[in-house]
Amino acid sequence: xxxxxxxxxxxxxxxxxxxxxxxxxxxxxxxxxxxxxxxxxxxxxxxxxxxxxxxxxxxxxxxxxxxxxxxxxxxxxxxxxxxxxxxxxxxxxxxxxxxxxxxxxxxxxxxxxxxxxxxxxxxxxxxxxxxxxxxxxxxxxxxxxxxxxxxxxxxxxxxxxxxxxxxxxxxxxxxxxxxxxxxxxxxxxxxxxxxxxxxxxxxxxxxxxxxxxxxxxxxxxxxxxxxxxxxxxxxxxxxxxxxxxxxxxxxxxxxxxxxxxxxxxxxxxxxxxxxxxxxxxxxxxxxxxxxxxxxxxxxxxxxxxxxxxxxxxxxxxxxxxxxxxxxxxxxxxxxxxx
Ligand code: AMP
Numbered sequence: 001x002x003x004x005x006x007x008x009x010x011x012x013x014x015x016x017x018x019x020x021x022x023x024x025x026x027x028x029x030x031x032x033x034x035x036x037x038x039x040x041x042x043x044x045x046x047x048x049x050x051x052x053x054x055x056x057x058x059x060x061x062x063x064x065x066x067x068x069x070x071x072x073x074x075x076x077x078x079x080x081x082x083x084x085x086x087x088x089x090x091x092x093x094x095x096x097x098x099x100x101x102x103x104x105x106x107x108x109x110x111x112x113x114x115x116x117x118x119x120x121x122x123x124x125x126x127x128x129x130x131x132x133x134x135x136x137x138x139x140x141x142x143x144x145x146x147x148x149x150x151x152x153x154x155x156x157x158x159x160x161x162x163x164x165x166x167x168x169x170x171x172x173x174x175x176x177x178x179x180x181x182x183x184x185x186x187x188x189x190x191x192x193x194x195x196x197x198x199x200x201x202x203x204x205x206x207x208x209x210x211x212x213x214x215x216x217x218x219x220x221x222x223x224x225x226x227x228x229x230x231x232x233x234x235x236x237x238x239x240x241x242x243x244x245x246x247x248x249x250x251x252x253x254x255x256x257x258x259x260x261x262x263x264x265x266x267x268x269x270x271x272x273x274x275x276x277x278x279x280x281x282x283x284x285x286x287x288x289x290x291x292x293x294x295x296x297x298x299x300x301x302x303x304x305x306x307x308x309x310x311x312x313x314x315x316x317x318x319x320x321x322x323x324x325x326x327x328x329x330x331x332x333x334x335x336x337x338x
Contacts, residue, residue, distance in 0.1 A: 018134035018151050021095075021117055022132065025054060028093035030062040032113060036099040037106040038250070039071050043098040045169025046119075046141040048077060050097065052162035053149055062092075067106040072250055077165060077204040089113050094129075098141035098169075100300060101126035107322065119144065122147050123291060125300045137304075139181035142169030146189035163196035168203060179304065217245045225262075230328040233265035234311035234320055236279075237272045249274060256282040266337055267327050271316050279316055283323075287337050288330045291320060302332075 025031060033051050035043035047065055054063050064081040086109065094113030098106050110116065116129035123140040123152030138144050145166050149156055166193070170190050174182050194200075211216075226233045237252040245251075252272045259268035267290060270282040281297060283290040283306040290305040295318050299308030310316050331337065 012134075014147075015151065017131075018073075018148050019118065020131055021133060021148070022152055022155070024093055024115065024117060025058070026062070028091075028114075028307065030088065030092040031064075032089065032092040032094050032110070033063070034094060034096045034105055034107055034110045035166055037065055037067075037069050037161050038253075039067070039069065039074065039106070040180070041074060041172030042140045042142055042169035042333060044074050044077050045165045045167075045172070046097045046145050049145045049162050049165035049169070050095065050140060052165060053145075053156055053158050056157035056159060056162070057155070062088075066109070069106055070320065071128065072248060073254075074168075077168065084122070086112060093117070095119055096129060097120075100124065102128040115221045116330070119309070123300065123302060125284075125295065137181060137183070139177075139179060139186050140169050140173035140181070142173065143186055143189055144167045147185075150189065150192055151265075160194065160197045163193040164198050164203065165192040166292075167198050168207075171203070172207065196281040213245070214251065217247065217251075218258060221258055225259060227262070227265060228324040228327075230331065231264045231266065232320065232323045232327050233259040233262050233268040235259065236271055236316065237270065239273045239275060242275075243275065249280075253280065253282060256284055260284060263338055266330065267323050268319065269323060271310070277311060279310045279312075281310055281316075281319065283308060287334070288327060290326070291324070293326060 031054060033047045035047045051063055051065050054061065064084060066084055067080050070079060089109055089112035092113045094116040096105055096109045096110055096116060097119045099120060116202055118129040118132040118134065119141065120134050121136055121141050121144060123136050124134050135144055149158055150218055167190060170186065174186065215232050221235055225233055227233050235255055242252050249272065253270065256268065256270035259265065260267065266288050267285045272280040274280050281299065283294050285304045289303040291301050294300050294306035294308040297308035297310055299306060310319055
């Protein structure tokens with residue numbers, strides 16, 4: 001048995017939650033699995049990883065991944081299942097993964113399911129579903145899937161394909177095992193997936209390789225980055241920039257990662273014109289908590305990686321000003337940051 005690196009009470013709650021989920025899975029013949037929209041590696045990895053484990057273990061059950069959108073970047077992990085008729089939902093157990101708030105579920109028909117389980121690692125802003133297993137200290141939902149598998153490994157089946165999905169989410173959501181949520185337990189669980197023979201060369205090639213054109217866009221963005229008085233780095237990808245480089249929303253959104261290594265810029269923010277009157281905000285930080293800032297602008301997320309939505313350039317500037325004040329206060333009251 002793995003040592004979970006948490007105290008007895010927390011471990012007891014975790015074990016109870018995992019047992020409820022396994023019992024519910026056993027109870028239902030039909031299980032539909034959902035995730036958040038604009039999927040990332042963790043959303044796709046956790047849903048596909050759990051689905052694969054369940055299909056291997058319970059081949060007689062009807063297990064489907066039913067989500068409305070997809071990611072080009074993560075297309076190498078494969079797609080979703082065909083949409084299901086509404087009446088099928090009524091007899092299904094719905095498992096919603098990696099999704100903190102109900103409004104962010106990709107396929108809103110999830111609510112038609114007979115019973116719903118929330119299976120997530122985000123700070124719980126919004127409660128939904130009949131059962132919740134939420135562990136915000138986890139570096140990814142995939143880490144929870146790995147823990148779930150390891151807790152019941154005598155009963156569940158896994159293979160290299162499932163392990164690859166799970167490991168991909170663990171790698172991507174933890175910033176390649178860099179973020180503060182990464183614990184000794186994360187590494188043990190990642191190790192348990194690696195033991196199944198994942199092709200890490202192929203995985204990292206898929207995650208890192210870029211088209212030459214996207215490098216040109218990257219160079220352009222570097223010139224557009226602005227630094228506020230107290231060090232907040234930001235860039236706004238407006239409609240014109242998207243058109244100039246023929247960018248999808250997903251490609252435009254990736255600019256947030258270009259700013260993560262600027263010394264003194266402990267907060268960095270990408271604003272992306274969504275083309276529908278709203279501007280997507282991607283907030284990132286080192287040391288400073290930015291999730292509350294996101295919550296004030298229709299969003300939320302983790303302490304150092306959050307999201308928000310604003311509806312005008314004026315609101316964008318207001319958010320930036322608040323971020324600048326937050327960073328000023330942080331720098332004045334803390335030492336040792338970079
Ligand atoms: P993103 O910048 O979209 O990758 O989001 C960073 C983190 O914040 C992810 O864990 C998201 O799930 C979360 N997040 C992003 N947008 C929102 C939102 N509008 N409400 C709640 N959480 C969000």
